[in-house]
Amino acid sequence: MTEKLNKVDAVIVGSGWAGGIVAAELTKKGHNVVILERGKARGSSDFVAMKDELRYSSRYELMQDLSKETLTSRNGLNKTALPVRNNYHARLGTDTGGAGDHWNGIAFRWLPYDFEIYSKTVERYGAEKIPQGTTIQDWGITYDELEPYYDQYEKAAGISGEENPLGPRRSDKYPNPAMKTTPTITLFKDASKKLGYHPYHLPSANMSQAYTNPDGELINGCMYCAFCEEYGCGFNAKSSPTVTVLATAEKTGHLELRNNANVTRVAHDGTRATGLVYTDTNTGKTYEQPADVVVLAGFVFNNTRLLLLSDIGKPYDPKTGNGIIGKNFTGHFTNISTYIGARGFFKDKKFNTFMGTGALGATIDDFSGDNKDHSNSDYLHGFEVHYSQLGARPIANNHVPKGTPTWGKVFKKNSIYYYNRNLFITPQSGFLPNKNSYMDLDPTYKDALGNPLLRVTCEYQDQDRKRARAGVAVCKQIMQQMGADIVDVDDVPDDTNFNHRFFTDHFFGGAIMGEGPHNSAVNTFSQMWDMENLFVVGGSSFPHNSNYNPTVTIGAFAYRAAEGINKYFSQGGGLVQQAKTNKGDT
Amino acid sequence: MTDDTDSNGTVVDDPTRRNFIKATSRVAGGSVGGALLGGVFVGQAAQAKPNEPKEQKQPETPNFQEARQFFTRTDDFEVLKAATECVFPEDDNGPGAVGLNVPYFIDKQLAGLWGVNGQDYRAGPFQPQASQDPGHVQPHPEQSAMNRGAIFLNGLRKLNEVSEKRFGKRFESANEEQQIQILQAFENDDIDMVGVAASDFFTLLRQTTLEGAYSDPLYGGNKNMQGWKMKEYPGAQASYSAVIEQDEFVKLEPISLTDYQG
Ligand SMILES: Cc1cc2nc3c(=O)[nH]c(=O)nc-3n(C[C@H](O)[C@H](O)[C@H](O)COP(=O)(O)OP(=O)(O)OC[C@H]3O[C@@H](n4cnc5c(N)ncnc54)[C@H](O)[C@@H]3O)c2cc1C
Ligand code: SF4
Numbered sequence: 129m130t131e132k133l134n135k136v137d138a139v140i141v142g143s144g145w146a147g148g149i150v151a152a153e154l155t156k157k158g159h160n161v162v163i164l165e166r167g168k169a170r171g172s173s174d175f176v177a178m179k180d181e182l183r184y185s186s187r188y189e190l191m192q193d194l195s196k197e198t199l200t201s202r203n204g205l206n207k208t209a210l211p212v213r214n215n216y217h218a219r220l221g222t223d224t225g226g227a228g229d230h231w232n233g234i235a236f237r238w239l240p241y242d243f244e245i246y247s248k249t250v251e252r253y254g255a256e257k258i259p260q261g262t263t264i265q266d267w268g269i270t271y272d273e274l275e276p277y278y279d280q281y282e283k284a285a286g287i288s289g290e291e292n293p294l295g296p297r298r299s300d301k302y303p304n305p306a307m308k309t310t311p312t313i314t315l316f317k318d319a320s321k322k323l324g325y326h327p328y329h330l331p332s333a334n335m336s337q338a339y340t341n342p343d344g345e346l347i348n349g350c351m352y353c354a355f356c357e358e359y360g361c362g363f364n365a366k367s368s369p370t371v372t373v374l375a376t377a378e379k380t381g382h383l384e385l386r387n388n389a390n391v392t393r394v395a396h397d398g399t400r401a402t403g404l405v406y407t408d409t410n411t412g413k414t415y416e417q418p419a420d421v422v423v424l425a426g427f428v429f430n431n432t433r434l435l436l437l438s439d440i441g442k443p444y445d446p447k448t449g450n451g452i453i454g455k456n457f458t459g460h461f462t463n464i465s466t467y468i469g470a471r472g473f474f475k476d477k478k479f480n481t482f483m484g485t486g487a488l489g490a491t492i493d494d495f496s497g498d499n500k501d502h503s504n505s506d507y508l509h510g511f512e513v514h515y516s517q518l519g520a521r522p523i524a525n526n527h528v529p530k531g532t533p534t535w536g537k538v539f540k541k542n543s544i545y546y547y548n549r550n551l552f553i554t555p556q557s558g559f560l561p562n563k564n565s566y567m568d569l570d571p572t573y574k575d576a577l578g579n580p581l582l583r584v585t586c587e588y589q590d591q592d593r594k595r596a597r598a599g600v601a602v603c604k605q606i607m608q609q610m611g612a613d614i615v616d617v618d619d620v621p622d623d624t625n626f627n628h629r630f631f632t633d634h635f636f637g638g639a640i641m642g643e644g645p646h647n648s649a650v651n652t653f654s655q656m657w658d659m660e661n662l663f664v665v666g667g668s669s670f671p672h673n674s675n676y677n678p679t680v681t682i683g684a685f686a687y688r689a690a691e692g693i694n695k696y697f698s699q700g701g702g703l704v705q706q707a708k709t710n711k712g713d714t
Numbered sequence: 715m716t717d718d719t720d721s722n723g724t725v726v727d728d729p730t731r732r733n734f735i736k737a738t739s740r741v742a743g744g745s746v747g748g749a750l751l752g753g754v755f756v757g758q759a760a761q762a763k764p765n766e767p768k769e770q771k772q773p774e775t776p777n778f779q780e781a782r783q784f785f786t787r788t789d790d791f792e793v794l795k796a797a798t799e800c801v802f803p804e805d806d807n808g809p810g811a812v813g814l815n816v817p818y819f820i821d822k823q824l825a826g827l828w829g830v831n832g833q834d835y836r837a838g839p840f841q842p843q844a845s846q847d848p849g850h851v852q853p854h855p856e857q858s859a860m861n862r863g864a865i866f867l868n869g870l871r872k873l874n875e876v877s878e879k880r881f882g883k884r885f886e887s888a889n890e891e892q893q894i895q896i897l898q899a900f901e902n903d904d905i906d907m908v909g910v911a912a913s914d915f916f917t918l919l920r921q922t923t924l925e926g927a928y929s930d931p932l933y934g935g936n937k938n939m940q941g942w943k944m945k946e947y948p949g950a951q952a953s954y955s956a957v958i959e960q961d962e963f964v965k966l967e968p969i970s971l972t973d974y975q976g
Contacts, residue, residue, distance in 0.1 A: 179950035182929035198835040351953035478963040483954035522928035627852040
């Protein structure tokens with residue numbers, strides 16, 4: 129029996145950056161908001177003595193409990209998807225703050241090219257440049273239109289950064305100066321400059337100094353403690369939903385954050401969402417939380433899954449190309465992006481690589497997006513090439529030069545010798561959507577409550593492998609310039625395909641935005657075209673993946689969504705943005 | 715290639731060089747942890763006690779943690795000891811897996827949440843063959859119906875079975891060369907195991923051995939933080955803020971969570 133609760137103004141799935149930002153902006157305007165978060169209550173006091181590599185980096189204690197719910201995965205339309213069984217293959221957020229508590233904090237903006245990728249590509253190279261089966265589209269918004277929301281997010285999160293010599297226009301500088309410069313960062317920057325590139329510090333949500341954001345939230349200066357990514361910050365020095373937007377929303381007195389509330393359906397009457405149905409994971413009892421506005425901010429996978437489970441919108445069909453929900457799954461994948469690159473071994477130089485922070489490092493944008501001319505390349509989009517000093521912990525860092533055995537005497541000697549004598553450079557590359565990469569409900573596997581799991585189908589195209597190889601080649605060039613004695617380079621063989629690893633937490637699509645309902649599920653305020661009081665916020669709305677970490681862009685669009693919802697309330701309903709074209713649903 | 719590398723380009727022993735490195739890698743400034751905490755986080759800093767590492771003397775009372783929670787048969791545990799020592803042997807850097815108490819670490823891990831795959835998706839149908847399917851360029855990982863404890867038990871017994879068949883003696887009694895040869899056969903999937911690929915068992919064994927060597931000593935391995943000392947890894951430091959910009963290598967006494975949490 130489902131118990132119906134008292135109606136509120138807005139109910140939100142998820143307490144990560146996306147849900148937290150919307151909650152803060154709505155409650156500041158006096159709206160009563162309930163957040164339903166499937167995970168437990170979590171915050172700074174849980175993070176104080178967290179410097180435990182086994183528990184958090186090998187056993188992934190902060191990540192989604194896969195025993196309750198996971199994804200299934202396949203890398204081709206005729207293959208059988210199998211479940212992702214262990215967190216080594218899926219680092220997904222859960223609990224209060226979601227993935228925003230254990231992120232690194234690398235805080236990029238995306239490029240003007242990204243938001244108008246279709247038009248700008250056609251304009252520069254002609255439509256025939258777009259590879260067969262690539263389903264890129266304009267987002268329905270320009271960089272200039274999004275810029276104020278970027279600025280808003282960067283100020284809320286207190287991003288520490290250095291001006292990017294090749295970066296897009298900014299209305300204001302970063303709210304905080306860049307993080308410290310270490311000897312290895314200098315080595316990378318000097319080598320890149322010598323090669324004619326334009327290095328700059330990674331923009332960081334680890335604070336270079338204590339900072340109070342416009343909502344009055346204090347974030348402390350970073351201690352450079354080297355337990356950052358995959359960990360929460362015990363010093364309140366990493367910008368996260370819990371130290372910023374959730375705290376702001378709490379202070380208004382208009383937020384109720386309900387933990388252990390696993391949302392299973394959007395309640396609706398076909399045209400309007402009426403609330404969310406959830407199971408209290410402590411009691412097993414089900415509730416319906418009615419609301420005037422319903423917001424899905426449960427990350428890409430559950431945003432898509434909840435739409436499919438609730439029969440909202442038309443599911444995407446890869447055979448016909450029709451339908452929209454589930455379309456354009458993209459991401460950063462470990463065998464073609466970010467976890468491949470060039471590793472340099474230095475025989476006579478020891479570095480303090482065991483020190484670091486989640487977002488300490490430098491990068492170059494010379495190959496990002498369409499910064500480099502692609503006339504003679506057989507791929508579109510590009511890569512940023514970065515060196516980062518995260519704090520090399522001893523279980524995960526046993527790198528030895530290629531050809532060295534991976535266990536036994538010679539391994540032990542070399543892994544210990546080189547522990548402080550190796551550096552890694554990696555390209556983070558864009559990934560363009562294709563017609564065979566999408567999400568739907570799995571026909572076989574179910575979650576702990578008996579609901580079908582989400583099935584992810586992902587296939588690489590040739591251009592993805594070529595882009596990855598081009599990126600690795602630049603890494604190699606810089607590493608050689610840095611003076612490494614041995615430079616080992618990762619291969620990207622011709623048969624490289626999706627490896628069922630959901631490790632980066634940079635995933636996109638499922639309820640994408642666009643100019644109208646003919647090619648999108650939501651408008652640029654994340655409002656569903658066909659259900660105007662339902663907003664689907666987060667990376668689910670991104671039609672493709674750029675070559676940068678996504679959270680600043682997720683944050684910017686969440687601020688825009690919140691503005692749209694507040695407008696929806698004040699104008700008493702309706703679409704807050706009309707479709708540009710009127711081609712009708714495909 | 716300089717003459718201190720072998721044909722694989724990897725470093726081989728060179729005691730002169732190691733002494734040289736030792737001599738040049740003294741801490742600059744000496745007291746890293748204490749000075750830089752500068753009162754910002756008094757509570758946490760006070761807990762960290764970075765300059766007072768606990769006495770590292772061998773305890774005179776017995777170590778009550780050195781008993782088995784998971785393995786019931788001594789035989790299995792003996793195979794585990796021998797196999798982990800092969801993966802991570804004692805050498806002039808310091809102790810190997812046995813000296814670091816890795817077998818007890820693994821025993822405790824298998825007795826807990828991780829050993830029963832408590833945070834993993836465990837619903838069927840299981841397709842253990844999918845990780846080996848040659849038609850899959852990128853095979854599906856970890857599709858075995860067995861949990862990690864069962865995989866370890868089966869794997870260790872199989873190691874022993876192969877040893878008895880090939881060499882007529884138990885695995886732990888085989889000589890080093892024979893043990894290595896058997897482990898290589900597992901690593902290369904030249905052995906058939908039921909319900910899990912031999913290479914998957916080997917990967918688990920290797921990974922867990924490294925975890926036991928380098929995890930915080932609270933889990934029963936990394937005895938006396940000797941795993942960390944070999945790598946000059948200083949453990950749970952509260953902050954590197956004051957030293958992270960300097961060029962010289964910084965050597966610090968390691969801090970365990972026992973010290974950090976105070
Ligand atoms: C280790 C790691 C490092 C990262 N580093 C970076 C980085 O350096 N830079 C960067 O830009 N990005 C980084 N990311 C990605 C970043 O964390 C995410 O992009 C961001 O946190 C996404 O925010 P979100 O609010 O959309 O989703 P999430 O943070 O995932 O929040 C979604 C929330 O919804 C809840 N939820 C989901 N389904 C339900 C349901 N059915 N019912 C109730 N609640 C539900 C979840 O429990 C979760 O708390 C990293 C991610 C990881 C894992
Ligand atoms: S490195 Fe800095 S931001 Fe990251 S956890 Fe440590 S103190 Fe916090």
